[in-house]
Amino acid sequence: MVINNLILPEPTLRRLPWYLAYVEILKAQDIEYVSSTQISRALNVDASQIAKDLSFLSLKGKTRIGYEVNALVSSLADFLGFRISHKAYIFGAGSLGKALMLDSGLANYGLDIVAGFDIDNKKVGNMVGDVPIYHIDSLATVMESNPATIGILTVPADCAQDTADIAIGEGIRAIWNFTPYRVKVAEGIVMSNTSIYAHLALIYNRLNAEI
Amino acid sequence: MVINNLILPEPTLRRLPWYLAYVEILKAQDIEYVSSTQISRALNVDASQIAKDLSFLSLKGKTRIGYEVNALVSSLADFLGFRISHKAYIFGAGSLGKALMLDSGLANYGLDIVAGFDIDNKKVGNMVGDVPIYHIDSLATVMESNPATIGILTVPADCAQDTADIAIGEGIRAIWNFTPYRVKVAEGIVMSNTSIYAHLALIYNRLNAEI
Numbered sequence: 001m002v003i004n005n006l007i008l009p010e011p012t013l014r015r016l017p018w019y020l021a022y023v024e025i026l027k028a029q030d031i032e033y034v035s036s037t038q039i040s041r042a043l044n045v046d047a048s049q050i051a052k053d054l055s056f057l058s059l060k061g062k063t064r065i066g067y068e069v070n071a072l073v074s075s076l077a078d079f080l081g082f083r084i085s086h087k088a089y090i091f092g093a094g095s096l097g098k099a100l101m102l103d104s105g106l107a108n109y110g111l112d113i114v115a116g117f118d119i120d121n122k123k124v125g126n127m128v129g130d131v132p133i134y135h136i137d138s139l140a141t142v143m144e145s146n147p148a149t150i151g152i153l154t155v156p157a158d159c160a161q162d163t164a165d166i167a168i169g170e171g172i173r174a175i176w177n178f179t180p181y182r183v184k185v186a187e188g189i190v191m192s193n194t195s196i197y198a199h200l201a202l203i204y205n206r207l208n209a210e211i
Numbered sequence: 212m213v214i215n216n217l218i219l220p221e222p223t224l225r226r227l228p229w230y231l232a233y234v235e236i237l238k239a240q241d242i243e244y245v246s247s248t249q250i251s252r253a254l255n256v257d258a259s260q261i262a263k264d265l266s267f268l269s270l271k272g273k274t275r276i277g278y279e280v281n282a283l284v285s286s287l288a289d290f291l292g293f294r295i296s297h298k299a300y301i302f303g304a305g306s307l308g309k310a311l312m313l314d315s316g317l318a319n320y321g322l323d324i325v326a327g328f329d330i331d332n333k334k335v336g337n338m339v340g341d342v343p344i345y346h347i348d349s350l351a352t353v354m355e356s357n358p359a360t361i362g363i364l365t366v367p368a369d370c371a372q373d374t375a376d377i378a379i380g381e382g383i384r385a386i387w388n389f390t391p392y393r394v395k396v397a398e399g400i401v402m403s404n405t406s407i408y409a410h411l412a413l414i415y416n417r418l419n420a421e422i
């Protein structure tokens with residue numbers, strides 16, 4: 001397995017999962033080879049861009065035949081880190097937090113949610129699917145027995161910053177922020193925002209503009 | 212209520228929900244006025260950018276006092292469409308689809324999920340929370356009795372394109388794509404991708420690069 005420790009450009013990291021999803025479909029159809037022209041036509045991405053993105057992988061395509069589908073699937077999934085388990089905690093066992101704990105699909109992409117944290121004593125001590133919910137005060141203890149590197153923020157917006165600070169203080173190194181609050185973190189901490197609300201705002205705006 | 216039918220730039224639509232989340236916190240703290248400088252400091256966004264973004268709203272700030280917090284909350288929430296109900300269907304009642312149906316938080320942002328569709332007869336006929344699951348073949352009928360404009364795609368990647376085509380064929384006007392497949396739609400159809408897998412790839416890549 002190739003462990004990649006290049007910092008890849010964000011647009012490349014956005015496109016590589018598209019290629020993976022597409023070649024996985026070809027694999028399921030027992031198709032053996034795919035050219036960048038074919039991927040280009042299917043996904044509306046410039047063929048030279050695809051060749052450039054795939055050049056980050058050690059894999060080489062063959063002239064006139066293209067890439068071997070099986071090898072491309074493995075190589076992309078490995079390269080993107082989807083085949084290694086990455087341990088994560090969920091902060092906030094409310095409706096979205098619980099939903100993510102129950103989404104077994106994330107495990108297929110290397111995300112292993114091992115614990116949830118909340119401050120609500122009615123939630124603490126319960127299980128959501130197979131994820132135990134602890135009080136946030138137990139974070140240091142859980143971090144010792146079952147450490148994680150990724151903290152998924154699904155708390156209310158008004159405790160997003162405090163929760164991130166606590167999590168980072170106990171050793172969390174990446175924050176995946178699902179709250180609409182813009183959390184600030186120190187340099188060296190990985191930050192990724194999934195702005196569900198911004199996507200909704202975009203959809204509503206574009207729909208309205210059409211009327 | 213101000214219905215906005217300007218096409219706003221995507222970066223503005225990404226930032227406006229941040230401002231809303233922040234001023235909602237101030238409102239809960241009974242703070243009456245906020246300046247763009249204050250918002251700027253809290254969110255690490257340039258103050259002139261904030262003034263520019265907020266200029267899309269009809270609201271005006273007062274010199275030296277700033278914006279009235281209550282009015283800014285209402286104005287932003289209205290402007291972003293979060294206070295009008297937008298009906299949506301979920302296509303794919305698997306793990307992520309079910310999770311979204313159970314996420315009551317989305318309703319606070321104007322998203323009303325009224326039906327789910329699947330092809331699995333074990334799922335069809337059931338309820339997830341208060342959302343009924345229909346067979347995809349019933350789409351035209353449901354569209355008549357309880358129409359929706361937004362289709363949320365949580366099907367497996369290999370049926371993403373077909374499902375989007377069917378949904379659009381029956382009158383869905385916006386696709387919110389949660390699959391890793393890059394779905395293509397005709398001009399005039401609103402398309403928004405929430406690339407959970409791309410965000411994971413980004414987190415993994417940045418974490419690895421640090422080691």
